[in-house]
Amino acid sequence: MADQTSAEGPSKSALKKAEKQARLAADKLAKASKQATVAVVGGKKSDDIIGMTVSKTENFSAWYQEVVLKAEMIEYYNEISGFFILRPASMFIWNQIRKWFQERIEAMDVEEASFPMFLSSKSLEKEKDHVEGFAPELAWVTKAGDKDLEVPVAVRPTSEAVMYPYYSKWIRSHRDLPLRLNQWNSVVRWEAKQTTPFLRAREFLWQEGHTAHLTETLAGEEVLQILELYAGVYEQLLAVPVVRGRKTEKEKFAGGYYTTTVEGYIPSNGRGIQGATSHCLGQNFSKMFDITVEDPTPKEGEKAKHIHVWQNSWGLSTRVIGVMVMIHGDDKGLVLPPRISKLQVIMVPVGVTKATTPEDKTKLYDQLQEIKDTLKKAGVRTDYDMREGYTPAWKFNDWELKGVPLRLEYGPKDAAKSVVSYARRDTGEKGTIPVSDLSTAIPTLLETIQSDLYAKADAAFREHRIKIEKWEEVVPALDAKNVVLIPHCLKEKCEDKIKDLTTGNQVEIEGPENTKAPSMGMKSLCIPFEQPEGLVKGVTKCLNPECEALAEQWCMFGRSY
Known part of the structure; x- marks a missing residue:
């Protein structure tokens, strides 16, 4: 009997042929990917050599890539670049963090939820300013099988646009507040830059908390409570010190009111790294998504009016694992707390x-x-x-x-x-x-x-967090693998100028070859809550030699991830 091809689909022989071709293509891709990423050491492929082949001090970037692979923390997902498999050793660490954090947010009456991973372009249009920063990294689904979707849907890079239409539906009265939800999930950000295990991947695990409050004061209290829990994850579990602080206006979460952060430091290259952030969103998103309640305390003689709620969002990702590896590891491999x-x-x-x-x-x-x-x-x-x-x-x-x-x-x-x-x-x-x-x-x-x-x-x-009051000392301090505390006016244009002024000439960069590139300019990491002495408001000038403004606070700057 001849092969049948009907509206139900292709014939069995055609399917077998397609499957065989797919397998051959996958094998070829995996082989090519492996050959492209495996270094050769002394005539041997490094993955054939038991133990480390790269020194942390001589080639930090290659050392890091090798240690997370050979210590069986990750495996490269050869089917699609930029994705990584988290192996049991990594998932155990993540789950320890999850248990510790979950127990503490439950004590704060935060409840667990799960929202869909897709969002519509209609939802995204409501928060253009917020989504603008994610736009180049949005992954879109345009087909279902062989049919084009009528309306393409995006894979969430974060969940404000997924969740907040339902906050508007569920929050009807001030008695519904606070609404505190957290979800443990993955998000997709289609990174165009070179990806790195844990630090920069196209898909990563995280938790994202989204809460709504009646007043700014109540929202602000929670922001700091969560930030202290994030500091606890780093300091109590991972044995990693962090600086608690507030992001400048330039570096805060897009669309938010203000952002607090815990910032880490990598001694091997002197770079700062953002550890986790706790944002006060203010009323920006509640106005976008019409999340209101009736004012429970109207002024005497006035009719009660509807007010927009105050919102927070906060998140911690598997980046924490990479930070821990980079800080504690040595030439023998991992060092785990x-x-x-x-x-x-x-x-x-x-x-x-x-x-x-x-x-x-x-x-x-x-x-x-x-x-x-x-x-x-x-x-x-x-x-x-x-x-x-x-x-x-x-x-x-x-x-x-x-x-x-x-x-x-x-x-x-x-x-x-x-x-x-x-x-x-x-x-x-x-x-x-x-x-x-x-x-x-x-x-x-x-x-x-x-x-x-x-x-x-x-x-x-x-030792490497240096207070500096003379501009000519800044670049030498950066070159000596320090982050710096400088008096700063906190203006965005000034930050841009500081980055330009500290971007250097051609220097050697980390890598398997002695390539050259401009040295990275520094950017603001945070305004530390613990401020050094020596800054006099109204007297001390911003350290930027091309800025005429007065300094507002000490700000921590550095080359960073």
Whole structure:
């Protein structure tokens, strides 16, 4: 019987042929993508070499790309450029952050919701000023199967336009306030620039909170509460110091009233990096989407009128993981803070040789199991490495690459002394702990590692956060990998000029080749809440030599991501 092609679709043979062609094309694409991204080191592909091949100090960019790949945090999604697969090690960190944050916002009566990922062009038109910044990155769906959609829909880059029409519907009275919703989702921003795992991807995970309040005061209180939680994610979980502050008008969230931020610092290249933002949207969006309530406190003798609500939005993304990797990692690979590490302790049997009898080997492994059970009861995430055919040294290097905070070594000599030998991932410090003390000593040691990682990173940030009062010192400070605090007028045109004035001549940039490009100009990172002394309002001038205005506040500037 001849192949049938009807209105229902193509024939089976045609489908098989198409599937075969698709598979061949996918294989070809994957092979080409892999060949394009794998570096060659000493005649070998770097992905064939166990362990790191690039030094953090010599080529930071390549080091970062290699460490997140080899430590099994991400995998490149070869089907479409700019997308990354988050592997279990990364998702564990994200889920630890999610649990910590979710528990605290629930205590603030924030409820969880889920809105669709698509939005119409009609909704986008309502907030042109806000969407303008996202327009080049919007991904549009124009087809369903082989049919053109009557009205194309965009994949959300953020959810104001998706959510706020329903806030207008649900909020009818001041008794409906505050309305506090948060969703954990992914968003798509079709980046034209070079993408980087965690830091800049075309799709990323985040949480986005959207709330509505009766007054500016109530909205402002929540903005700072959320900002402090974001600082807690960085400082308490990731051992990363941040500066709390407010964005300048130039750098604030488009369409918002004001933006608060936590700003980090990457010592390896001296760049600042935005950690998370908490925005007060004011009444801008409630006016766009007609979100109103009747004024519960009208003036005496006046009829109650409708007022627009005050809104906030706040978000934290998987960028946090990249920041943590860049700050703590070293030439051996990842260095993970214990509180967010999927595995806090790895146990490696040592001293097992060909001469070890099966009975002694079994006895040693039974003792390792007892130690593992003891640590698990103490709340320590623990495992042992019993892989055959690998030396202890090979295992040490493998777990160091993956950043496990603490390694325990246990062999016949340790058993004879009733101790366990340990090695810290962060400092390399070694020692022994009596087996009888493990349930208390190991949790204490892990907390010490956590606090030491923070202290080290905090010291580096403070050392490279320089207060400057002479313009000629600015560029040398930037070149020395610092961020700077300068007296500033906070005017947008002045910020633009400062960026121009600090953009340098041709210099070497990071990369596999010694390419040259203009050095990056600095931009404002934030106006820190903690202001240094020395600025006198009405007297101190803006540091920009081409600006005649007086300084309003100390502003933190730097080269940034």
